[in-house]
Amino acid sequence: MLSKEKLTINKDRLYSTLEELGQIGRYLDERTGLQGVNRLALTAADGEGRRRVVAWMKELGLAVTVDKIGNVYARRDGRDNALDPVMMGSHIDSVPTAGRFDGCLGVLGGLEIVRSLNEKGVTTKRPVVVAFFTDEEGCRFSTDMLGSGVAVGRIPLEDAYAKTDRDGLVLRDELEKVGFLGDADPLVKPPHAYLECHIEQGPILRANDMDIGVVEGVQAISWQAVSVQGKSCHAGTTPMNLRIDAGVAASKLNLHLREMIASGQYGEHMRATMGGITPVPGLVNIVPGRCEVTVDLRNPDDELMRKSERDLLKYYEQLEAEDGVKITWRQTARTDSVMFDPGVKDRIQAAAQAAGLKFQRIISGAGHDAQEFASICRTAMVFVPGEYDGISHNPREFSTDEQCANGVNVMFEVLMGLAEE
Amino acid sequence: MLSKEKLTINKDRLYSTLEELGQIGRYLDERTGLQGVNRLALTAADGEGRRRVVAWMKELGLAVTVDKIGNVYARRDGRDNALDPVMMGSHIDSVPTAGRFDGCLGVLGGLEIVRSLNEKGVTTKRPVVVAFFTDEEGCRFSTDMLGSGVAVGRIPLEDAYAKTDRDGLVLRDELEKVGFLGDADPLVKPPHAYLECHIEQGPILRANDMDIGVVEGVQAISWQAVSVQGKSCHAGTTPMNLRIDAGVAASKLNLHLREMIASGQYGEHMRATMGGITPVPGLVNIVPGRCEVTVDLRNPDDELMRKSERDLLKYYEQLEAEDGVKITWRQTARTDSVMFDPGVKDRIQAAAQAAGLKFQRIISGAGHDAQEFASICRTAMVFVPGEYDGISHNPREFSTDEQCANGVNVMFEVLMGLAEE
Numbered sequence: 001m002l003s004k005e006k007l008t009i010n011k012d013r014l015y016s017t018l019e020e021l022g023q024i025g026r027y028l029d030e031r032t033g034l035q036g037v038n039r040l041a042l043t044a045a046d047g048e049g050r051r052r053v054v055a056w057m058k059e060l061g062l063a064v065t066v067d068k069i070g071n072v073y074a075r076r077d078g079r080d081n082a083l084d085p086v087m088m089g090s091h092i093d094s095v096p097t098a099g100r101f102d103g104c105l106g107v108l109g110g111l112e113i114v115r116s117l118n119e120k121g122v123t124t125k126r127p128v129v130v131a132f133f134t135d136e137e138g139c140r141f142s143t144d145m146l147g148s149g150v151a152v153g154r155i156p157l158e159d160a161y162a163k164t165d166r167d168g169l170v171l172r173d174e175l176e177k178v179g180f181l182g183d184a185d186p187l188v189k190p191p192h193a194y195l196e197c198h199i200e201q202g203p204i205l206r207a208n209d210m211d212i213g214v215v216e217g218v219q220a221i222s223w224q225a226v227s228v229q230g231k232s233c234h235a236g237t238t239p240m241n242l243r244i245d246a247g248v249a250a251s252k253l254n255l256h257l258r259e260m261i262a263s264g265q266y267g268e269h270m271r272a273t274m275g276g277i278t279p280v281p282g283l284v285n286i287v288p289g290r291c292e293v294t295v296d297l298r299n300p301d302d303e304l305m306r307k308s309e310r311d312l313l314k315y316y317e318q319l320e321a322e323d324g325v326k327i328t329w330r331q332t333a334r335t336d337s338v339m340f341d342p343g344v345k346d347r348i349q350a351a352a353q354a355a356g357l358k359f360q361r362i363i364s365g366a367g368h369d370a371q372e373f374a375s376i377c378r379t380a381m382v383f384v385p386g387e388y389d390g391i392s393h394n395p396r397e398f399s400t401d402e403q404c405a406n407g408v409n410v411m412f413e414v415l416m417g418l419a420e421e
Numbered sequence: 422m423l424s425k426e427k428l429t430i431n432k433d434r435l436y437s438t439l440e441e442l443g444q445i446g447r448y449l450d451e452r453t454g455l456q457g458v459n460r461l462a463l464t465a466a467d468g469e470g471r472r473r474v475v476a477w478m479k480e481l482g483l484a485v486t487v488d489k490i491g492n493v494y495a496r497r498d499g500r501d502n503a504l505d506p507v508m509m510g511s512h513i514d515s516v517p518t519a520g521r522f523d524g525c526l527g528v529l530g531g532l533e534i535v536r537s538l539n540e541k542g543v544t545t546k547r548p549v550v551v552a553f554f555t556d557e558e559g560c561r562f563s564t565d566m567l568g569s570g571v572a573v574g575r576i577p578l579e580d581a582y583a584k585t586d587r588d589g590l591v592l593r594d595e596l597e598k599v600g601f602l603g604d605a606d607p608l609v610k611p612p613h614a615y616l617e618c619h620i621e622q623g624p625i626l627r628a629n630d631m632d633i634g635v636v637e638g639v640q641a642i643s644w645q646a647v648s649v650q651g652k653s654c655h656a657g658t659t660p661m662n663l664r665i666d667a668g669v670a671a672s673k674l675n676l677h678l679r680e681m682i683a684s685g686q687y688g689e690h691m692r693a694t695m696g697g698i699t700p701v702p703g704l705v706n707i708v709p710g711r712c713e714v715t716v717d718l719r720n721p722d723d724e725l726m727r728k729s730e731r732d733l734l735k736y737y738e739q740l741e742a743e744d745g746v747k748i749t750w751r752q753t754a755r756t757d758s759v760m761f762d763p764g765v766k767d768r769i770q771a772a773a774q775a776a777g778l779k780f781q782r783i784i785s786g787a788g789h790d791a792q793e794f795a796s797i798c799r800t801a802m803v804f805v806p807g808e809y810d811g812i813s814h815n816p817r818e819f820s821t822d823e824q825c826a827n828g829v830n831v832m833f834e835v836l837m838g839l840a841e842e
Contacts, residue, residue: 236788238624254672284694
């Protein structure tokens with residue numbers, strides 16, 4: 001048995017690893033003067049970030065395994081290695097305009113916990129694994145939670161391998177290029193439990209002056225790639241009534257998404273975003289003949305999500321009729337809402353309470369690797385607040401050393417309980 | 422003096438040169454199965470097209486001059502070479518999604534007239550020049566009528582040289598790369614008159630069953646590059662009321678352009694187009710923090726054009742107030758309406774009438790090199806109809822051999838009159 005001494009991490013050490021990893025893929029955002037991070041999945045920068053984290057794992061004496069989809073698992077032996085491990089994980093890939101906390105806190109927080117255990121000479125009953133998963137963001141290959149989706153069997157390996165980016169580069173080739181095409185079976189043996197500490201990426205905790213979010217679950221996510229086909233023609237000569245302007249139709253769709261939310265029909269938590277808009281040919285004096293857009297819908301309520309999806313398809317028909325365009329779409333990602341394990345959530349809440357931290361229950365707006373593990377084992381997440389309305393996917397993304405350490409210490413406490421079962 | 426025999430061109434020969442030039446830069450439009458043409462200014466394909474046309478000029482015994490902005494002039498001696506020449510010109514660069522008629526008809530029509538003069542052994546009193554001008558389309562370097570604008574002194578050579586494309590490539594370097602950085606003074610000595618035969622690029626002549634358009638003038642053109650600055654953030658987590666979505670604001674602007682037209686306040690001939698829309702970063706799960714768009718306004722009425730420009734700026738302020746975005750813009754092209762020479766227009770009408778062709782007066786919706794020459798000499802244009810609603814800037818662009826020959830023959834007749842003055 002462990003001593004009753006409460007274990008905590010070294011706040012400054014954790015923060016310095018976040019800063020060091022954040023140097024990799026960094027760029028200067030010229031408009032704001034801020035340092036941003038761009039470690040898009042399986043680019044050279046992601047490869048460099050991966051090697052940095054693997055080096056830390058090895059320095060900590062962990063046994064590192066890379067699987068066939070590039071997920072990396074670092075294992076610390078327990079007192080009984082026949083038992084299933086407790087896993088802590090997240091991702092280190094980023095969107096192209098990121099800060100240095102998204103994903104990294106969960107991975108480096110897990111490593112800092114291991115570092116603290118090593119320092120104190122503590123060996124847990126169960127083994128402990130710290131993992132990072134390939135292409136959680138989905139920005140490059142259009143499907144998020146790709147690595148963890150393969151790990152839990154939701155996404156077939158061959159489907160993942162065949163994915164291509166905008167330049168037609170194939171995921172398997174890119175994985176090989178960065179040196180992370182491993183040989184371990186990607187189907188993970190269900191761990192005893194899975195924990196993930198993550199920044200909230202939203203304004204709620206900070207606005208409510210909370211230290212910790214006990215994450216109830218993850219809302220449903222639906223991504224579409226929508227192609228609006230019109231007719232390209234000369235912008236100076238073609239009378240307005242003869243135009244089929246795919247860009248105008250796409251603009252209507254963008255504003256319709258706002259109207260759907262304003263209608264209140266889909267609940268107050270619905271989110272809808274058109275992040276990608278690409279008119280073809282995209283030139284000043286040519287009426288766009290085609291416009292490729294993306295639609296991102298989120299809703300914590302699965303029924304309301306399905307209603308919004310159905311209604312959106314009806315709107316496509318309406319737009320086709322009104323504007324003369326032809327609309328085709330494909331689903332690029334789709335997950336139902338996921339609720340985390342009630343018992344583990346209670347432990348997170350108890351740990352926060354015991355540490356004198358202010359906490360609240362919260363629904364995650366973003367998708368996370370944890371939602372994949374929820375399908376195979378007891379899983380829960382710890383959120384920490386972010387400054388500036390919790391802005392994320394932006395160089396301004398920022399959580400203080402205190403905020404980060406609070407979240408990792410809560411995860412540490414819960415880990416110690418689970419690892420002794 | 423010339424004999425009274427009416428000179429005409431060889432229809433098939435003209436059409437075969439249009440087809441041959443149209444092979445250069447051609448591509449297969451996968452959605453329609455049509456052959457398109459992409460000879461964007463100063464690309465390798467444009468260079469190849471230029472060399473093809475220069476070779477034809479030399480085969481016809483013309484003296485070829487290339488000036489410092491890459492404009493090419495091919496001169497045929499007259500009986501009195503001290504007299505200013507009559508010039509026929511247009512362009513052979515294209516938008517990236519073009520057919521094979523836009524611009525090329527004027528240049529190859531001019532060369533076919535020379536070919537016919539050679540064949541008949543006719544020497545005009547004044548010299549005759551056939552010219553093509555650099556980057557008429559403006560698609561690549563953001564300013565249209567660039568070469569002819571430099572030729573007539575509207576655009577300083579150094580300003581033209583400094584222009585860059587999307588990839589930051591500098592115009593002067595690109596001119597050198599394709600081998601058309603000539604050494605002749607780009608400021609052209611005003612010719613006796615300037616003629617240009619062009620496809621209408623609109624539906625009017627075809628709808629009215631006309632053979633010839635006697636072009637009254639060119640409408641005013643105003644191009645803006647507009648930058649809408651919002652705040653990038655996470656699409657899944659950021660509450661709708663905290664978003665400053667630059668893509669949504671750009672969509673509102675696009676629909677506002679339609680509303681401006683529908684209001685009727687700017688006359689029935691106003692055209693407005695948002696051809697370029699580039700959200701940044703442009704990814705599915707990130708609310709666009711910035712959106713770069715283009716605005717193309719056209720109006721034959723200068724007063725109404727100015728009113729639309731003023732009102733658009735007011736709308737930018739309204740959008741800033743409503744959406745919290747910040748809008749900056751710069752003018753990338755601006756020309757007032759240009760009226761062509763009444764005398765030359767009457768000659769075009771008379772030539773059409775004499776040939777038994779149906780004609781009408783028409784305003785040009787597109788900008789043309791002729792509008793530049795109108796500032797330095799007597800200038801007019803001949804339009805020919807196009808099939809499929811006169812669609813242009815599209816692989817479907819199509820005029821028949823008959824339609825093309827009619828226009829060139831009318832230009833031929835007017836040329837012969839002007840060249841004997």
